[in-house]
Amino acid sequence: MEVGIVGSPHSGKTTLFRLLTGMAGSKPGGSTASVGFMEVPDERLRILGETYKVRKIIHARMGVADIQPHKGQELLNAVRNLDALVVVLGCFMEEPGVRDSLDFLDNMDAEFYIADLASVEGRLTRLKTNKAKPVNQMEIPFLEKCKQALEDEVPLRNVRFSPWEQDFVSNFAFYSSKPLILAPNIGEEHLDAPSYPGMDEIHKTAQERGYKVVPFSGLVEEEIESLDRQSREEFLKAYGLSQPGTARIAQAAYDALGLISFFTRNPEEVRAWTIRRGTAVRQAAGKIHSDMERGFIRAEVVSFEDFQRLGSIKACRDKGLVRLEGKDYLVEDGDIIHVRFNV
Ligand SMILES: Nc1nc2c(ncn2[C@@H]2O[C@H](COP(=O)(O)OP(=O)(O)OP(=O)(O)O)[C@@H](O)[C@H]2O)c(=O)[nH]1
Ligand SMILES: [Mg+2]
Structure with missing residues (x-):
């Protein structure tokens, strides 16, 4: 399972990548994405580890990629094989920066509809002109259903599919069916405020298109990262947070992918294992x-x-x-x- 971090220029993608993986991340303008692993924090695992005083606590892990391209075919190619996307929105910025982030999201969604529609129509044409054989008799009705949704700008993740239709969805590797999490990167001054720049529009979009919203503050969390454990907890408390936004982003991606954890323990270690629900x-x-x-x-x-x-x-x-x-x-x-x- 691999999650991609996307977003408009300078929104804080590499900052989030660093926070999640502890690695350096992609250089701006570079052509290849940095990839790494993030741990999926789990309070339950910590409690288990403390109860049994084990030496090692092994968290669930997920792949993460710091995606560079911002639009067009390059963006599509970069995210094609990813299982979920986290969109960083630069809400710590002045107004034009916030706007850029929201435009990025709209553009990306539009490119997703267009690309998915093109693959649905391409396949339909081949089937109807007998250049290809349908997998079974359900394929054409399935494609027609997708086509209708995409023409109405409904992302495929919001379409109700039966289990057999869901198999088709997985095989087509559509873009608009990928789970998507919005991660507004907000300024320190907005962390414990009731709102931040762009919030209303972000929530509205999220609701319409079925996204989860998990804010974080890149700058503040980098500061927290540099502290020892005790001070971290105090610092978080001062901001009214129970855990860093990055931890919640990792969990949200895990959830969105339908993943759950079970635990094992031995005298040495407690460990989380990832499975599908x-x-x-x-x-x-x-x-x-x-x-x-x-x-x-x-x-x-x-x-x-x-x-x-x-x-x-x-x-x-x-x-x-x-x-x-x-x-x-x-x-x-x-x-x-x-x-x-x-x-
Ligand atoms: N004030 C403030 N600055 C931030 C925050 N997050 C990131 N920055 C700064 O914004 C700049 C861009 O951050 P990056 O994480 O490199 O952003 P990016 O999206 O990877 O940028 P590109 O890869 O160049 O598109 C850096 O100078 C960061 O220090 C934040 O929460 N608050
Ligand atoms: Mg970057």
Whole structure:
């Protein structure tokens, strides 16, 4: 899974990339995107780690790319294979800069509609002139449905698709079906204010097109980054924040991609594992080790809520809250899992 950071020039893309990955990021005007990994912060994992005083806490990770191109085919090429996009909006800037950011978003969306419409129409033409064979009898109605939506400027992410239609959507790798998160980069003075420049328009657009909005402040968060843990918490509190915006952006991208975490623990470490919502436990066990999937017997499962309420796995066991689940159990976000297997 890879998330791309896009936005108008100087909106703070590379600043966000640095904050998320700890890496330097793309040079302005450079032709290739910097890519790195970000951790998906999870308070639950920290609590687990502290309870069991383990040496290592291993977070879920996601790929991130700092995208340079701002428009046209270059932008389309750069984002084609990404799973989700974070659009940085330069709301810390003076008015023309804020405007540029909002225009960037409108232009990008328009390019997405046009590109998706072109691929839908291209495919329809080939099918109707018998240059290609439909995958099945549902393909043409599916394409007609997409065409109608795109002509009405409805992004495909807002169209309700049945599960089989959803398979088509994945195969076409459309642009307007990518989850998109708006990340207004706001000035320090607006952090604990009720609004910031451009907010009303951003919220309106987000609502119309199905985007989530997660503000952050690049400058302030770079300062926070340089502090030790104790001062970080005080600093955040002073701004009325429970966690940095960047942490919330990482979580929002994870959510938007339909990803959830389950946890494992051993005397050395606690660890988060990433799966898609709706994954059966046997398949999830395969993430940890292929032997666990192959030789899966059962999983012992405790929900994080039960663990937190009772304070330890042992206490959960005493209360009968450690469930024994078979291979088809659908893992839930926050499950603490111990796999029994035999190969
Ligand atoms: N005042 C203020 N300046 C910021 C903030 N975020 C970024 N900047 C500054 O704005 C400039 C551009 O930031 P970058 O992160 O390089 O922006 P970018 O979108 O990667 O820019 P390009 O790659 O050149 O398009 C830098 O000088 C940053 O220090 C912020 O929240 N407040
Ligand atoms: Mg940059």
